[in-house]
Amino acid sequence: MSTQWLTDQLTEAPYLSLNEELTTQILTTALHEEVNKVGFRRVILGLSGGIDSALSLYLAVRAFGAENVIAVRMPYKQSSQNSLDDAEEAILDTGVKSLTVDITPQIDAYFERFPDASPLRRGNKMARERMTILYDLSAHYEALVVGTSNRTELLLGYGTQYGDSASAINPIGDLYKTQVRQLSRYVGVPNSILSKSPSADLWENQTDEGEIGFSYFDMDRVFYHMLDLKWDRRALHKQGFSDTLIDAVNRRIIRNQFKRVMPVILKVSNRTVGIDFRYLRDWGM
Template sequence: MVVKALHTITEKDVDEIVDFIRGVVKRTGCKGIVMGVSGGLDSAVTAKLCADAIGPDNVLGIFMPSVLTPREDRDHTEEMSRSWNIGYEVVNVQPAIEAFTKTLASDVRAPLERGNISARCRMIVLYNRAKKLNYLVAGTSNRSEYMMGYFTKFGDGAYDIGPIIDLYKTQVWQVAEIIGVPKKVIEKVPTAGLWEGQTDEEEMGITYRHLDIILNGMSFGLSDEQIAKDAAIDISKVSEIRCTVSKMGHKRMQAYRPDICFNDP
């Protein structure tokens, strides 16, 4: 068995995602969707899909900058929000980040730890706004990030609906082309903005193109040897990715609880 090529996204696939979003909002009785917008690909695609599903008047994008946020990101979020007519707000989360960092000073030593605090501060903003408006919170994680655990638990990993969670990053690029995300956003280097100059691919040690080939092969039950041979990727990198996916499994599941039924009939 060889590695099966990733499914190429079509307009029909996009329509199914849009229908899914519309159906969830209707089923829950909520009035709309609120989400964080960063100026990056994933949030842009998610925002446009939500706007197409329930109308731009029912979508609110909140840009939540910190001291590490480039001005370019704000410019891009403003341009897309204006072009797509979705609601747009700016909430500066830097004071909240500083307050938590000061309180937890002895436990916050690395950029990653500060990044987790930033993500959780943004989650608080989104759910506070969602509660006031009776909106759902939309997440912007893709399948590649999800499988690698490349998100913050109860931060950007906290949401009510994940429109692109089943799409690999390379497929998100395809969706972006179909729905008309600006080229300059599509071509931006993916980054979580955890520290100055940080990029997703450098931090993970692999390009999304190669990562998605490996993850896709794993989903079909192929061995490391098969994936490495068929995709022309070093087997040590395949094994490393498999190990990471396994180690990060706890981030993809609900809390552990005892299998004891005291109160069930």
């Protein structure tokens, strides 16, 4: 399957293009250091069969070697077989240790009490269930949890708080989706993963872009001009971005800010955690 479409996108929007070797070097070097310095030698991550977790996997393998990376597949009974197969292909290709935990029993047991629960509740519950499994296995394998959320979805808030957004370290959180695709192609993520439509895989034929209403390429381009270049609306119009697109992504960014911060703490003391008690995680390391 050709990835000419990706080459075309990067040609159309060269400002989204990254130096692949350098970016990979920064991400793998930093990933290695940030994990090692807190006393871990191994990492663990959830592998959905999608491109984001695949890229995190391939970067982790470069940083730690396949023998120190554990991939966990956590399907629900409605998850597509394609996703499972794609995850399997990445596991075989990288040679990492893997295990599969079917989350159906625990999800179904819970929703027996709430049979009318909305798809949103079910999707969030699944994402958080997967998080608790990863964190449990993290303790078992003494492996730090690696995140798989990209910059576009962090900005959109297209994820579950304390679910798929939870991790100890996220190597791809500063990459737009288009850049995730570019880097994935560079590190050798299988073509079947690279070329399919991104999906949260919560119900049949769900796609991110169908649900959000815009293509990732359009959103990445408008994000770049709005956030990286700080262009105003007039300049964005000139570049051909519509009010519909600008307003939609703007609304999402603002509405979902709560997903990007730690819980709000009500101030009483003179040194409140998160406000004026300020230290990096890497304190003393």
